[in-house]
Amino acid sequence: MQRTKYAAEFKSKAVKQVIDKGHAVVDVAKRLGIPEGVLYGWVNKFKKLEQPLSSDLKTLQAEMVKHKSELRRTTEERDILKKAALSSTGRRTTSARARDSRPQMPEHSAQRQGPG
Numbered sequence: 001m002q003r004t005k006y007a008a009e010f011k012s013k014a015v016k017q018v019i020d021k022g023h024a025v026v027d028v029a030k031r032l033g034i035p036e037g038v039l040y041g042w043v044n045k046f047k048k049l050e051q052p053l054s055s056d057l058k059t060l061q062a063e064m065v066k067h068k069s070e071l072r073r074t075t076e077e078r079d080i081l082k083k084a085a086l087s088s089t090g091r092r093t094t095s096a097r098a099r100d101s102r103p104q105m106p107e108h109s110a111q112r113q114g115p116g
Contacts, residue, residue, distance in 0.1 A: 011042050014032055015046045023041055025043060
């Protein structure tokens with residue numbers, strides 16, 4: 001008996017029908033005209049490849065939750081400091097660097113003279 005070779009795209013679509021769409025292996029194998037055992041093998045191989053990715057995903061999700069809470073905390077701290085700066089001076093304070101970088105307007109000591 002000769003072994004049949006299947007294209008990677010064909011295998012991928014067959015596995016997606018089972019995993020993503022929830023169809024039974026038996027039904028998908030029948031529709032596609034392939035042995036059930038072959039499709040079971042593809043599905044198992046796919047699941048083994050996906051396991052490390054799901055643990056990585058869980059790690060990334062936990063890290064994202066941690067970063068979101070840290071961002072929320074620092075945002076609250078920043079807002080508190082802004083309010084404190086406003087209330088102590090009555091206006092928003094600017095850093096010396098920001099004040100120095102503003103363009104300076106020339107001071108005119110002489111008054112404008114009208115047409116005369």
